[in-house]
Amino acid sequence: MMILVTYDVNVETTAGKRRLRRVAKSCTRYGQRVQNSVFECVVSMSDYLTLKKELLEIIDEDHDSLRIYHMGSKYSSHIESFGVDNHTDIDGVMIL
């Protein structure tokens, strides 16, 4: 299944800047950064639960916002991308 992780971390403090880095680092282990604060993660249920736990331990719920969108398994037809696209299509055919 794919989950979309989007976040706004308050970076007015050094601690906030550190939280931002840690959130991105965690998401990078489970998926692809498609925009500054948007990650697409194709994960198992257990990976999803682990990532969510990790992220909730990082963010400051009084100052940061974290949203997780469940895109299901047939997600590729539900996503449109325009302009700059740093994303690699995981299901796409790799031509060597």
Added chain:
Amino acid sequence: MMILVTYDVNVETTAGKRRLRRVAKSCTRYGQRVQNSVFECVVSMSDYLTLKKELLEIIDEDHDSLRIYHMGSKYSSHIESFGVDNHTDIDGVMIL
């Protein structure tokens, strides 16, 4: 149906800063800003097509990224929000 609109606009130029404002302005007419560059828009098919056309006329596809995620009609169970949440639940009961 709900669409999720996420974007990264290159603001290194004055023109980029203007594009960013215009993208947000357009999205605001169709939905709710839930994070800095993330809007949730509950729209008809024709509104979706109109918004998409508007946004594609605004962004610079060589420098900006626009992604649209189709969340379908049963979206509320597919969205998790943690921390700061500026979003009003459109389907929620309004207690006066």
